[in-house]
Amino acid sequence: MVKMRYIIFTILLFSLHSTVLGQELIFSEPKKMESTINSTSEEVSPLLSRDGNTLYFVRTFYEGNIGGELGAQDIWYSQRDQSGVWDTAVSLNQLNNQYNNIILGVGNNDSSIYVQNTYSNPLRWDYGISVSEKKNGKWQPPLELNLKFKRIGSFQGYFVPSNKDVIIESSNKNDSYGNEDLYIYRLEGNKWLGPIHLDTIINTPEGEISPFLCDDYETLFFSSDGHDGYGSFDLFMTKRLDSTWLNWSVPVNLGPVINSTAFDAYFSTYPSGESFYVSSKKEKYADIYSTTLSYEEIPIVTDTIVEDSTAYDTLIVDTLLVEIPIDTIKTEPVEVVEKEDRLPFTIQILAMPRGKKPNKIFFDHLDISHVEKSEGKDHLDRYYIGEFQTLVEALRGMDTLRKVGYSDSFVRKVEKYSTL
Structure with missing residues (x-):
């Protein structure tokens, strides 16, 4: 069957x-x-x-x-x-x-x-x-x-x-x-x-x-x-x-x-x-x-804390996007994340202890200009990408990311970052 x-x-x-x-x-x-x-x-x-x-x-x-x-x-x-x-x-x-x-x-x-x-x-x-x-x-x-x-x-x-x-x-x-x-x-x-x-x-x-x-x-x-x-x-x-x-x-x-x-x-x-x-x-x-x-x-599925993002060097994808320096990632303060014009859902792709930067190879398969970072009160830096109006749209985006190797990605409500 x-x-x-x-x-x-x-x-x-x-x-x-x-x-x-x-x-x-x-x-x-x-x-x-x-x-x-x-x-x-x-x-x-x-x-x-x-x-x-x-x-x-x-x-x-x-x-x-x-x-x-x-x-x-x-x-x-x-x-x-x-x-x-x-x-x-x-x-x-x-x-x-x-x-x-x-x-x-x-x-x-x-x-x-x-x-x-x-x-x-x-x-x-x-x-x-x-x-x-x-x-x-x-x-x-x-x-x-x-x-x-x-x-x-x-x-x-x-x-x-x-x-x-x-x-x-x-x-x-x-x-x-x-x-x-x-x-x-x-x-x-x-x-x-x-x-x-x-x-x-x-x-x-x-x-x-x-x-x-x-x-x-x-x-x-x-x-x-x-x-x-x-x-x-x-x-x-x-x-x-x-x-x-x-x-x-x-x-x-x-x-x-x-x-x-x-x-x-x-x-x-x-x-x-x-x-x-x-x-x-x-x-x-x-x-x-x-x-x-x-x-x-x-x-x-909860936050996956990665001590060393080089573990993701073996990602396999069909197409690589243009690499952009990791320093261009936007750090969003809580008050910006909460602003009313943000769509309600996003996809988290990585969480790391404060002070540790992810290896830039980790982002090789993403348009890094769309990756954002939230610095949590719990001393974790969370990296997320995309804005979605509905849960269905966000889940489709998550599925795409998982297929190209971001297996720990998951959907999160944007407003939740203000409490972390």
Whole structure:
């Protein structure tokens, strides 16, 4: 099996060091799912049953829907046989009507599913979620969840995890930054608390849609056209950092293995590693793709103190840049490092005890005019290069530096140099 790797990092700030703690996401080669699931129309919102044998999804612009090709969306499903083959998808007729029918979550034991509420009187559709229970092998008429959602605009999307005590909403509200923002609701006793706005770490002036919260209740996938990406909507991952649900890590793009130059959204993943997402690639309509996701811990990277930089004389590179005298390196006092017009991220390449100069050979493969030095209160001189607006851009720069031999380079927030 071909495996493709994309590294993501979460920046954690400690009192003495800025530490990069990470996980490596390893995706198997994505595959477009069989014609028993994908049609010549559009398939979105894939969600797997808890037993792993039923894949629910939403089909649009399909002549087999209740309203026909120009009608509303319908819920479909495919079942996996004992040999692992997906059967031809069929309409979930018990839950489809003339309106948009969308699956939002699957309950524990596969005994309930959550759907967008288009079953009540339209005047009550602000109660945006309904739940259907399975009895005697049949899905019962969906009943409203006792939670009213306030929004402006016509778009709304939701995800309900299997424990059904958290809801993630994508919609436009009065306090939204952009087209659609992400919000959290939490069930405390019999009362829903929220909406909790996920703020500017996640939400942008553009759109954030198709949220999926993993079973660990810490890992959130979503799609956005407001963060840096490869195309229109790209898939991202963020981690919840504490119990408040207010603090999240900087979202990280899942990379070119998953994302394309077109529309990519509706990522879902399960404890087995089996994962699904939707992409339009260069086609007219979006289709469902499958992949396998596994995680590999990356060791903590902290300041590497080098007593003698001649240890780096054996760097191997394809191209050498013009050598510039080491005395041209700029020493930046703390107050300059902190100035407001600096971009937030940089890449540290070296730390040495005060008074010891690095061997100039160390910088042979860099444009030394862009290397800067911070003289820390801890008597360490730290050398760094580059300014980056986003963590993703900085990580790409770090990857380039490591490939040409600067294996100890790592991303650091510029503001952190004022505390060292």
